[in-house]
Amino acid sequence: MSDDRITAPPPNRRRTYRGECLVARRAERRSKLLDAALECFGTAGYHATSVRGICQAAGLTERYFYESFEHSEALLEALYLKLSDDLETRILSAVEGASPDPVAMSHAALDVYYRHCEDERVARVTHFEILGVSPAIDHCYRTCTGRFAQLIARVMHAIAPAAQRPPQQMELVSAGMVGAVVQITMHWVLSGYRASRSEVVESAQLLFSAVVGHWQRSPNTGT
Amino acid sequence: MSDDRITAPPPNRRRTYRGECLVARRAERRSKLLDAALECFGTAGYHATSVRGICQAAGLTERYFYESFEHSEALLEALYLKLSDDLETRILSAVEGASPDPVAMSHAALDVYYRHCEDERVARVTHFEILGVSPAIDHCYRTCTGRFAQLIARVMHAIAPAAQRPPQQMELVSAGMVGAVVQITMHWVLSGYRASRSEVVESAQLLFSAVVGHWQRSPNTGT
DNA sequence: TGCATGTGACATTCAACCGTGTCACGATTT
DNA sequence: AAATCGTGACACGGTTGAATGTCACATGCA
Secondary structure, eight states: OOGGGTSSOOSOTTOEETTEEHHHHHHHHHHHHHHHHHHHHHHTOSTTOOHHHHHHHHTOOHHHHHHHOSSHHHHHHHHHHHHHHHHHHHHHHHHHHSOSOHHHHHHHHHHHHHHHTTSHHHHHIIIIITTTSOHHHHHHHHHHHHHHHHHHHHHHHHHOTTOOOOHHHHHHHHHHHHHHHHHHHHHHHHTTSOSOHHHHHHHHHHHHHHHHHHHHHSOSOOO | OOOTTSSSSOSOTTOEETTEEHHHHHHHHHHHHHHHHHHHHHHTOSTTOOHHHHHHHHTOOHHHHHHHOSSHHHHHHHHHHHHHHHHHHHHHHHHHHSOSOHHHHHHHHHHHHHHHTTSHHHHHIIIIITTTSOHHHHHHHHHHHHHHHHHHHHHHHHHOTTOOOOHHHHHHHHHHHHHHHHHHHHHHHHTTSOSOHHHHHHHHHHHHHHHHHHHHHSTTOOO
16 A cells, blocks of 8 residues: 555655755745744734734745644644743753853843843733633643743752752742743733833842742741 | 613613513623623633623523623623622732731732632633733733732732832832732642642742842842 | 513524635746 | 646635524513
8 A cells, every 4th residue: 555645745855846845845834834923923913813814924825824734723832832942942041151140140041031022922922822722722831831930940949059948839939930020021011011121120030039038048938 | 961771772771570670680691691701711711602602601692692791802801800809809808807917918818819719710711811812801901910919019018118119110020929929820720720729828928928028138229 | 451571592694714626827857 | 848746826615603683472561
């Protein structure tokens, strides 16, 4: 049974068209779709955007949408993951690049984060549109915020290694820190970016410093 | 201008039907719709719910939906405002009822809040479904979280009156505190309520204590 | 009892969107 | 040059849901 190509597009993976082979063209189209998704989801909103709208913005036809994504939701998820991964990478390198001073490290991380969120489309996709879509997307969101929470937990531990805490509490407090950072973003976005980035970074950092200081003072008891 | 009733249903405001007058029946139907909305929006999700679905759950026909609400979005907004108002009222009375000890006050407030969020439908509507729906709903959300942020600012000020801060920072930090509390809720919900309420309350309170303590220690400077 | 009004069940109209299909044209290979 | 493949424009059927309308029956009022 050589049924490899009955159903869909036959083999010619390396045939070129306008200078590029199949995989390159596919990747380019996929990338265009992600760009268009950022624009549409980030301005009109996910639920106000149709597949057609995405394709129009991408300058492609619907066929190529379904070539790369099963449905609109898959595109949203891919976009979200891309934005989150980019952010995480940049935060990690910023933290590593900063001087090994705790304040400098968290400042670098927060600065990268809020710089990231200065693009309103990015902020909207990753903080508004992503929520309440479906259980699958919820799970994806949870996983990503969880990663950031772990990152915060690591940084806090690096800053204040003495302050070991029960993991359950550590987890909740880290989630709370992520939430604080996230909510400050939402507030910032919904206010039309009234405050400057440095003010925002400072306010967020205040929370970090506060928690670290608190833990350093009261070594290991609840409340 | 007594234009209360120009367009649609003529006068008979006090004609009774099954024992109740028009306004009472309307109020009852509206209430049923809100209950149904909590159930549908809070389980299936806002975007997966149709007007028909709401009406079916409420045991009413679509006509009565449009009697009370212009569209689905208006119902969501009304539900959200109702839930938020209830919460705020209960928090205020809990805070006033608690002994004038700062820890007891914030504990009382947080306990009421997380008790409120123990109903997953409530938590989902007010923390997930409400986001990314429309600019109007965003504005509504912002207003409400802003109210809670102000409440926090007041409580923190009551706890640590010495720690006066520039209002801009106060606003952002309060937003951050709301965000922390909110995100802890989201984490809690998405984890299937793995932690107990008291653990959650404690973790949130830790953040409060940390910020208050931080401010008390370092009176009035940035970072 | 008769009549107006309230109500419930259901039909209807209209629009949007998804997913697929068709077809002609441009690019590439042989 | 001819055959094949990639692409773009657009049409089509199917589904869903919003919003309104119809009609028979129940309830209250004169």
